[in-house]
Amino acid sequence: MSHVLLRHRDIPDINKLNVYKKNGGFDAFKKAVTKMKPNEVTDVVKNSGLRGRGGAGFPTGLKWSFIDNKSWPHYVVANADESEPGTFKDREIMESNPFQFLEGLAIASYAVGATVAYVYLRGEFWQVAAFLDEKIAEMEEAGYLGDNLFGKDYSLKIFTHLGAGAYICGEETALLESLEGKRGQPRVRPPFPPAVGLYGKPTIINNVETFTNVPMILANGADWYKSMGTSDSAGVKIFSLSGRVRKPGNYELPFGSTFRQLIYEHGMGIQDGRPIKAIMPAGASSSLIVVDEKVLDTPMDYATVRTLGADLGSASVIVLDETVDIDWVINKTIHFFKHESCGKCTTCREGNHWMRNLTDRIHHGKASSEDVTLLLNVAKQMQGKCLCALGEFSTMAVVTGIERFPEDFKKAVKA
C-alpha cells in the first residue's frame, strides 16, 4: 500500500514544490477555498473520523466546530513541539513531506476562518524551522499563501515560531503561553482554546501529523479515509518504533495493525532475538504493558490498547527486552519528568522531586522495600491532582512498573 502521510517514501523529491504540485498538491486547498464553505470542510473532516495525533485522540472535526464565531480574529497553531521521548514522526513529516503538512494547516485555517497561522516548533528543530521557512516562502511565491488566494476573498499567512527546550510546551495551553512570550506553563481549562486561545482569541491547535492527513481526506473523501483503520480509530497512524528493536524508525500503518506486525515485520524483531519484556506504547508517558503472545496480537487503536491497561497516545512504541530492569526504566522516565516539570502546580513539582529521590535510591541499591511502597504511594497520590495531563503522565510508568514488575524492585532493594 502506498503511504498517505510519509509519501516521500513513494514519491522522490516531494519536498520540491513542482513535484508536490504534480502529485495533486494544493488541489485540496484550492477546492476548499473556491468550491466549499468553511463549515463544509469541517464536516468532511468530522465525517472522516480523524482524531488528533498528538496523543489525546480528540476528534479533529469536532474540535474545529467548537471555534467561537462571536469572537475574532481566529488563529490556527500547529503543534510541532514533538518532545515526548520515543516520538520522532512530526520531524520526518516536516523534513520530507513539508508541503502536505503546510497545505493541511492552510485548509484548517480556511475551515475556521483564520488568516494567520503559526507553526510552533521545539527549539531543537532549528534546521527544520529554517527549512519550513523556505517552503513557506515558495508557497507565497507560487500564490498558495498571501492575499486573495485563488482569486477569492481569503488571505492567509503562515509563520514559524521556535520554542527553546521545554517539554511542557507540547501541552496546548502552555504552548500558547510560550507563543505569547511567556514561560510555558499550562492554563486552567476551561475555557478551551477554541473559545479563548492565542492572545485570548479563538484558536485551533492540532498536531503536525493531524494536519498532514487533511489534504488527503479532502482529496479522496471521508469514506475513503474511514475505509482504513478500525471503527474506533479511522485511518492511518505513524508509529515511532524505538528501543531494543533491530530496525527502529517510523512506520505508517493502518490503525488496527498489531504490535507483532509493527515490532517483528517492520522492526525486524529484537536485537539478538531476545524475548520482549515490556512495551511502552506512548513514550515515557506510557504505562508499561507486560508482554505475552496475546498482547503481541492486539490490534493497535485507541480503544483496544486501553484494554491492556495503557494508552496508545502518540504511538511512540518503546520496546524493552528481557535484559532491561524496570527500576532503571522508571529512574530514566522520572529524571525526564523532574527536569521538565514546569513548576506551576505543587503536585507535579514536588511529586517529581520526591519520586526522583526515591527512584535514585532504589536504582542505586540504597533503598529498602518501604521506599518502593512510598514511591508507589507518592505516584498514586499525585494522580488526579495535577493541573495538566503531563503531570499525570509522570506517574504512569512508576505505578505500572512497580505493580506489574514487582520482581525487578525486590531485586533492586535487596542488592
Added chain:
Amino acid sequence: MSLDKKYSKEVKQILSKYPAEHKRSAVMPLLYLAQREEGYVNKEAIQDIARVLDMTETEVASIIGFYSLYHDKKAGKYRMQVCTDLPCALRGADEFLEKLCGNLGIQVGETTEDGLVTVEAVMCLAGCDRAPMFQTQGPDGIKYHEYMTVDRTMELIEALKGDEK
C-alpha cells in the same frame, strides 16, 4: 551597540510576525539573536529586549531561566548536548557519553581546556531511532548529529577546531 541597532533588520523582521499589540511574542526569537555571538545572553541584551518589547528585565530573565536552550553564562563555543533519555539509553547513549567525556578528559557539564566544547546531557531530542545522537548549539544555530560513535565525534571536534583557525 544595542541589540536592536546591531541587528535592526532582523529585529524588524521578527517583530513583523506578531500583532503589534502583542510584540512580547518576539521575546524568544530575540533571545536567540542575543546569544548568537557569545553563546549566552548578557545583561545589556536583557535590558535591550525589555525596552524593545515593553517588558521588565525580570520578565525577560525569567524566560531565559525557564527554557533550557537559553543561557546566562558563558560556556564552550559549542555546546554538545547528548540525549540520554530512555530510548537513546536503550541504544547505548550513557556509555557513549561516558566514553566521550573520558576521551576529552572532562566531566559532563564541563568545557574542554581550549574553550571549544562543553559537553552536556539533555532530554529527548526526537532522534530516538538514530542514537547515540546529540545536537551542537553554537554560533550558527543548532545542528543534529545522529548515528554517532565516539570516534566520529572526535573527528567532528577536530573539524570544529579547524573552523576556529
